[in-house]
Amino acid sequence: MTSGRLYGDAAHDHDHRFRCVSLVPLFAALSEKDRHRIAESSVTRRYERGEHVFRAGERLDLHIVHRGRVKVYRLLESGSEQLIRILGAGEFLGETAVLSETEVDHFAVALDDAEVCSIDRRRILAVLTERPSVAVTMLQTVSQRLSAAEQMVSSLTGRSVEQRLAEHLLQLAYDADSLRFRLPSSKKDLASYLGTTAETLSRRLSALQKSGAIRLGPGRFVEICDEQVLRSGADAD
Known part of the structure; x- marks a missing residue:
């Protein structure tokens, strides 16, 4: 209808x-x-x-x-x-x-x-x-x-939440053609897409920020501060 x-x-x-x-x-x-x-x-x-x-x-x-x-x-x-x-x-x-x-x-x-x-x-x-x-x-x-x-x-079957998140952030930066971009969805939806929970996603984002790989801003903005650190997380076994 x-x-x-x-x-x-x-x-x-x-x-x-x-x-x-x-x-x-x-x-x-x-x-x-x-x-x-x-x-x-x-x-x-x-x-x-x-x-x-x-x-x-x-x-x-x-x-x-x-x-x-x-x-x-x-x-x-x-x-x-x-x-x-x-x-x-x-x-x-x-x-x-x-x-x-x-x-x-x-x-x-x-x-x-x-x-x-x-x-x-x-x-x-x-x-x-x-x-x-x-x-x-x-x-x-x-x-x-x-x-x-x-x-x-x-x-989802072969990668950790950390790896999936890092890969996704790198893809979003590529799509935006910028190291600073806005998450296109809520954390709840992003967690669903990555096959995890909103709580786990928040912890992983915080961990990436503490590592210096990214900076989280208001309005769901994310900035990749150290692309090499983020890529190492995406490529980790």
């Missing part, structure tokens, strides 16, 4: 949806005319913080985050959440359900007040048929996400 509130009047909404579609690297190679066609078959909804974009068991269209952040997670048998990823502006979700016609087995919830463009599944399939380059780009994204998931599973 789709939630959220539809965005704006028809004329303004089309321009907004077009900007949303144009944000996505997936559609970067398409002509302006093709992007307008995609925008015509999409809708934009606003979600308040904590509101679900979709729930497990639904059949999905393709969703593009236009503003804010969206958390994707699964519910474990214990009832706790397992974070899968956090998406920001220009990133999309629902591609697996679109391609396989299956119901999703995970949830998506707005971490902030967010706007999400949803593109009709039939339109996306038509675009993939008409524009093989878009299909290739989508498959590359799916492959990268699968690879990241496989690496995380391998890390």
